[in-house]
Amino acid sequence: AQRVTQPEKLLSVFKGAPVELKCNYSYSGSPELFWYVQYSRQRLQLLLRHISRESIKGFTADLNKGETSFHLKKPFAQEEDSAMYYCAPAGGGADGLTFGKGTHLIIQP
Amino acid sequence: EAQVTQNPRYLITVTGKKLTVTCSQNMNHEYMSWYRQDPGLGLRQIYYSMNVEVTDKGDVPEGYKVSRKEKRNFPLILESPSPNQTSLYFCASSYFSEVNEQFFGPGTRLTVL
Numbered sequence: 527a528q529r530v531t532q533p534e535k536l537l538s539v540f541k542g543a544p545v546e547l548k549c550n551y552s553y554s555g556s557p558e559l560f561w562y563v564q565y566s567r568q569r570l571q572l573l574l575r576h577i578s579r580e581s582i583k584g585f586t587a588d589l590n591k592g593e594t595s596f597h598l599k600k601p602f603a604q605e606e607d608s609a610m611y612y613c614a615p616a617g618g619g620a621d622g623l624t625f626g627k628g629t630h631l632i633i634q635p
Numbered sequence: 636e637a638q639v640t641q642n643p644r645y646l647i648t649v650t651g652k653k654l655t656v657t658c659s660q661n662m663n664h665e666y667m668s669w670y671r672q673d674p675g676l677g678l679r680q681i682y683y684s685m686n687v688e689v690t691d692k693g694d695v696p697e698g699y700k701v702s703r704k705e706k707r708n709f710p711l712i713l714e715s716p717s718p719n720q721t722s723l724y725f726c727a728s729s730y731f732s733e734v735n736e737q738f739f740g741p742g743t744r745l746t747v748l
Contacts, residue, residue, distance in 0.1 A: 627677035
């Protein structure tokens with residue numbers, strides 16, 4: 527069965543420090559990989575997806591197929607980055623879309 | 636404006652009283668789904684629909700029903716709500732399938748007493 531692990535429930539860093547949110551997945555085949563973000567009192571929205579290889583709001587995510595990881599990184603955290611972050615692999619057919627349990631990122635001033 | 640809407644946004648009800656949460660999207664999306672969000676458990680999929688009249692169970696379907704009679708609407712039905720269904724519910728939609736970007740509704744906070 528497919529599985530997504532975000533090992534940190536809560537991650538607190540100071541403004542200006544680097545941030546890395548970890549995501550490991552176990553899926554058959556090669557799933558499409560997403561990071562979604564939920565700011566306080568807002569709906570979830572797409573942050574970035576692997577296939578587009580974009581940098582959104584300074585975030586990037588590196589796919590490591592050997593480790594089956596898709597960690598989210600930002601070199602210099604900003605206070606507005608405080609939010610819940612969800613890693614979500616999506617495979618076709620029975621594998622479906624699975625969300626990790628989320629990491630609550632807090633950026634301290 | 637392209638969006639996913641849910642109604643109601645907040646609902647307090649009592650055990651056993653049937654309720655429906657509506658979800659509508661104006662983007663002509665084929666794929667729609669329902670999630671519940673609980674602290675420490677993240678988002679868990681309840682049901683999904685690949686297109687009109689095509690629905691299937693997600694990871695936590697017990698106690699819920701859905702229907703997809705029109706492409707734009709995907710209501711979530713709780714025939715006999717129980718307190719363990721107290722949660723924050725999100726509807727989402729996307730082009731074709733789950734491998735494309737999901738667009739989420741604003742959420743419905745349900746409390747079952």
